[in-house]
Amino acid sequence: MTRKPFVVANWKMNGSLKANDEWLSAAMPQMSGTRLACDVAVCAPFIYLPQLVIGFEHSATLVGAQNCAQYAQGAYTGEVSAAMLADIGCDLVILGHSERRTLFGETDETVAGKVKLAFDNGVMPIVCVGETLEEREAGRTIEVVSRQLRAVLDKVGILPLVSGALAYEPLWAIGTGKSASAKDAQAVHEALRAVLAEVDQEAAQRTRILYGGSVKAKNASELFAQPDIDGALVGGASLKAEDFLAICHCADSL
Ligand code: PGA
Secondary structure (H helix, E strand, O other): OOOOOEEEEEOOOOOOHHHHHHHHHHHHHHHEEOOOOOEEEEEOOHHHHHHHHHHOOOEOOEEEEOOOOOOOOOOOOOOOOHHHHHHOOOOEEEEOOHHHHHHOOOOHHHHHHHHHHHHHOOOEEEEEEOOOHHHHHOOOHHHHHHHHHHHHHHHHOOHHHHHOEEEEOOHHHOOOOOOOOHHHHHHHHHHHHHHHHHHOHHHHHHOOEEEEOOOOHHHHHHHHOOOOOOEEEEOHHHOOHHHHHHHHHHHHOO
16 A cells, blocks of 8 residues: 655744745745645644635645634634634644643543544544653553544544544654654554554555654655655744755655
């Protein structure tokens, strides 16, 4: 089974109208049409999504949000629903990122509920799982990421993940410059695919599992060469168009 590599930029809470325009101008010569062989997405703060939807109009690049509300609609001041994301032409949404889980108290249950709302509204979810350094050192990595994944599978099944992606992001590797080794990451990806296969063997083979955590052009090729690593969720190195494109090219040359 060959899965098309998928490289996703996660800008987090960075950017401005001007900086985003500069990013688009630098990237579009290489991103317009279907010039890149891999699938590509850029996930930006809510307020900049319309700018990106227009900016990527003549490109196969997908536009994503980084969160959505856990409620469908109503009196939830300050929240943005999955239906609203679909309404403005947003293709996908990152859900369960560790920064949302640890800083904003999102539980496995909240994440699963958001995945359901996103998928029901036609917005493809990128579901993040990952362990802390403490959990890794206690030998609990597989147990923790399997629990996080099963919470989603139990609520919505595997199809939302086939449409979007699953992302393994060890917390100790995010923004630290300390990437997991390709071998360690592969072992976790293989275990995650086995959990997916408990639900549906064939769909598990079709689900893309991305690695995230200090991915740069210099470590991307080795990560992408692993049989169960199907792309990357890129934070820091996605803020400059050239750095992000260099990672996309590593996926292109697979
Ligand atoms: P990083 O972030 O590439 O800066 O480590 C990855 C992420 O949090 O998605």
